[in-house]
Amino acid sequence: MLLLDDLKALRLQEQAARTPHLAFTLPNVPALMEQIRATRFPTISDRLEIYFIDGPYVACIWHSALSPLSGGTIFLHNILNRPEVSPAVFQYILTHELIHLIVRGREVEGKFTTHPPEFWEMERDLVPNRDMAFSWLWLNFSPVLKRDKKREGIRVKRRWKWAPELVNVWEWEAFEGKYDHLVPGATL
Numbered sequence: 761m762l763l764l765d766d767l768k769a770l771r772l773q774e775q776a777a778r779t780p781h782l783a784f785t786l787p788n789v790p791a792l793m794e795q796i797r798a799t800r801f802p803t804i805s806d807r808l809e810i811y812f813i814d815g816p817y818v819a820c821i822w823h824s825a826l827s828p829l830s831g832g833t834i835f836l837h838n839i840l841n842r843p844e845v846s847p848a849v850f851q852y853i854l855t856h857e858l859i860h861l862i863v864r865g866r867e868v869e870g871k872f873t874t875h876p877p878e879f880w881e882m883e884r885d886l887v888p889n890r891d892m893a894f895s896w897l898w899l900n901f902s903p904v905l906k907r908d909k910k911r912e913g914i915r916v917k918r919r920w921k922w923a924p925e926l927v928n929v930w931e932w933e934a935f936e937g938k939y940d941h942l943v944p945g946a947t948l
């Protein structure tokens with residue numbers, strides 16, 4: 761969940777193009793992204809692309825530094841490419857990434873951040889169940905996740921593919937009834 765520099769984005773794009781991944785997701789993720797753009801971000805005018813890749817982050821977005829509203833490329837980690845990841849979780853992640861095209865990073869209390877307070881405010885407005893979506897991600901995948909405070913993102917450890925902890929994950933519906941609040945420590 762962070763912004764990428766140009767070189768890194770190009771490398772990831774190249775990698776994704778060379779090793780395309782079948783979609784195992786429940787929702788059609790590119791269609792969901794277009795639906796979110798149409799309903800929540802009508803000012804984003806240009807091309808939006810989306811790829812599943814093998815890391816390093818759960819999700820990230822690249823856009824032109826000069827004109828973010830002209831579009832961008834979202835990279836989702838393959839850890840999300842499974843049918844148990846509910847449309848609600850994708851809605852949260854995609855909305856988060858698209859807010860990066862609207863809210864620019866800036867200095868807050870002497871430190872540059874890509875997630876200033878107005879970012880979180882917009883996210884709360886647009887995704888009322890964001891705490892639950894984040895908690896679902898964290899409770900299911902935290903054994904292979906690692907916060908990257910410097911880059912303001914969440915990394916996926918390389919062993920994710922073989923991690924026995926990931927064989928069974930919570931169904932969203934079962935989770936929804938039990939966790940209606942943020943799990944402790946589960947903030948970006």
Ligand SMILES: [Zn+2]
Pocket residue numbers: 761762763856857860875
């Ligand atoms: Zn972010």
